[in-house]
Amino acid sequence: MSSKIYDCIEMIGNRIIENKDFLTELDREIGDADHGINMARGFTEVLAILPKDSDNIGDLLKKTGMTLLSKVGGASGPLYGTAYMQAGKVCAGKTALTAQDGKAVFEAVIAGIQKRGKAVKGEKTMLDAIIPAFEAYSAAVDSGASVNDALDAMCKAAEEGVEYTKTIIATKGRASYLGERSIGHQDPGATSATYTMQAVRDFIKG
Amino acid sequence: MVGIVIVSHSVKVAEGIYDLAMEMASENEHIIAAGGMESGAIGTDAFRIMSAIKAADTGDGVAVLADLGSGIMSAEMAIEMLGDNINVRIADAPVLEGAISAAVTSTSGASLDEVIAAAEEARNTSKLS
Numbered sequence: 001m002s003s004k005i006y007d008c009i010e011m012i013g014n015r016i017i018e019n020k021d022f023l024t025e026l027d028r029e030i031g032d033a034d035h036g037i038n039m040a041r042g043f044t045e046v047l048a049i050l051p052k053d054s055d056n057i058g059d060l061l062k063k064t065g066m067t068l069l070s071k072v073g074g075a076s077g078p079l080y081g082t083a084y085m086q087a088g089k090v091c092a093g094k095t096a097l098t099a100q101d102g103k104a105v106f107e108a109v110i111a112g113i114q115k116r117g118k119a120v121k122g123e124k125t126m127l128d129a130i131i132p133a134f135e136a137y138s139a140a141v142d143s144g145a146s147v148n149d150a151l152d153a154m155c156k157a158a159e160e161g162v163e164y165t166k167t168i169i170a171t172k173g174r175a176s177y178l179g180e181r182s183i184g185h186q187d188p189g190a191t192s193a194t195y196t197m198q199a200v201r202d203f204i205k206g
Numbered sequence: 207m208v209g210i211v212i213v214s215h216s217v218k219v220a221e222g223i224y225d226l227a228m229e230m231a232s233e234n235e236h237i238i239a240a241g242g243m244e245s246g247a248i249g250t251d252a253f254r255i256m257s258a259i260k261a262a263d264t265g266d267g268v269a270v271l272a273d274l275g276s277g278i279m280s281a282e283m284a285i286e287m288l289g290d291n292i293n294v295r296i297a298d299a300p301v302l303e304g305a306i307s308a309a310v311t312s313t314s315g316a317s318l319d320e321v322i323a324a325a326e327e328a329r330n331t332s333k334l335s
Contacts, residue, residue, distance in 0.1 A: 038249065069283060073215075073249020078279035081252070116279055173275055 002052040005060045012199040013043035026188040030175040035188040042072035055095045062088030086112035099141045106134040124170040126189035129161035151201040158194040165190045208312040208321045209236035209262025213272035217242035227309035234313045238262045256284035267293035267318035271305040297325035304328045
């Protein structure tokens with residue numbers, strides 16, 4: 001019997017692994033053609049080493065971050081590694097999360113990624129999916145919407161964020177070498193971040 | 207002596223820069239190449255970089271030279287994980303030219319500040335004049 005947090009991370013990992021080729025293809029267009037391969041390698045290792053029966057959310061998120069940090073290799077290693085480690089800090093000692101905890105996780109993740117990548121919204125990065133998703137989720141939670149509705153709003157905003165990355169020039173990461181030629185392509189990091197949020201929604205909605 | 211860690215996505219690039227630096231700093235035993243992943247694949251690994259920093263440190267501090275994007279991010283994470291135990295800084299410099307300047311300066315017995323300054327000066331050196 002595996003814990004809920006393990007099952008949730010497994011769902012995220014499987015979503016990334018299933019979409020490995022598509023993520024790599026996106027990265028071939030504007031980067032170094034390794035995003036899907038790297039993320040799949042990282043999550044394959046994560047799913048192999050995480051203790052299945054532990055319900056310590058903070059601990060599992062921290063272990064996920066440490067493993068991604070050492071196994072992913074590309075920029076997504078330190079970025080996702082930081083994101084999961086920051087989320088782990090917020091969830092330290094917890095075995096369940098509330099909708100408000102979700103906001104705190106988002107805040108820590110965004111702050112961590114911004115610090116690590118020195119990026120802001122509008123630079124064709126994962127933040128272009130994550131920040132609007134956070135804003136939509138928070139607005140829904142604060143207005144008293146159900147968790148399911150808040151998660152749907154989160155994913156819709158993330159998906160729109162991915163679409164938005166097609167319209168802008170990359171100024172961070174390997175895609176910035178392409179300049180204007182990066183327009184028209186969706187950002188691989190925003191895409192994998194959206195898969196992550198979709199998997200969390202699907203897990204919670206069951 | 208100030209240690210130097212050369213970070214690249216590629217094992218070969220880091221080792222190649224190491225070879226070039228050692229031509230000018232052959233008596234320096236505190237220069238370490240930390241390229242690629244443990245498996246030899248292209249990428250950077252904060253834990254490998256952390257081990258390299260520890261190995262390069264003699265107590266006088268360590269200068270890190272890194273290549274593109276995640277080279278810097280992984281080096282920053284390595285430094286954060288080390289805490290305050292080692293005086294280590296990343297040079298804002300091109301990895302090859304910076305590493306050679308740093309190696310020569312370190313071998314002369316300079317401080318970490320001087321080694322970092324020498325590496326960063328490589329940013330402004332014109333190659334055609």
